[in-house]
Structures are given as C-alpha cells and as structure tokens.
Amino acid sequence: MPADPADEAPLTSDEDIQRVTIGPLTPHNAPIVLVKYDSRWPKLFAREACRIRAAPASLAIRVEHVGETSVPGLAMPRLGPR
Numbered sequence: 001m002p003a004d005p006a007d008e009a010p011l012t013s014d015e016d017i018q019r020v021t022i023g024p025l026t027p028h029n030a031p032i033v034l035v036k037y038d039s040r041w042p043k044l045f046a047r048e049a050c051r052i053r054a055a056p057a058s059l060a061i062r063v064e065h066v067g068e069t070s071v072p073g074l075a076m077p078r079l080g081p082r
Contacts, residue, residue, distance in 0.1 A: 034075040041069040 011017050018025055045065040052060050068076030 032077045035078045036075055037071075037073050038069075039072075045069065 009016075011020065014025070042065065049063040049065070052058060052063050068074050
C-alpha cells in the first residue's frame with residue numbers, strides 16, 4: 001500500500017529535493033513568460049488522457065487535469081521555447 005503523503009515530511013531544503021529527484025537538479029536559467037489562458041487546453045488534456053488510458057499495459061488508475069491549464073482564465077508560465 002502506498003505511503004500516505006500526510007505522513008511524509010515536507011521538502012524544505014535542496015538536499016531534501018535532491019533525495020527524491022531522479023537525475024541532477026538543473027536550474028531554470030531562462031526567462032519565464034506568462035501566456036494568456038487558451039480555451040483549447042481542456043480539449044488537449046482530454047485527448048492526452050485518452051491516449052494515456054489507451055496505452056498498452058496502462059497502469060493509470062486516474063488521470064486528472066491539474067495546474068495552471070486546468071483553471072479557466074488563469075495565465076500560465078511558458079517555460080520552454082516559443
């Protein structure tokens with residue numbers, strides 16, 4: 001049975017984060033640009049959720065849309081190239 005997240009200590013230091021991170025920590029050294037809400041995001045999520053559920057040997061019990069793109073009207077940071 002998975003551990004209850006409420007039982008875990010919060011990550012409060014770089015060492016804590018590194019302990020639970022796969023691979024090296026890489027600083028984000030680029031500008032962060034906010035982009036306006038895009039009404040296509042819910043449909044894009046629905047498409048990707050279907051692809052995940054349909055994948056061979058999918059172990060996905062639940063696929064949820066969370067974060068900036070799940071909140072109508074909320075801008076989101078663009079972290080990658082345009």
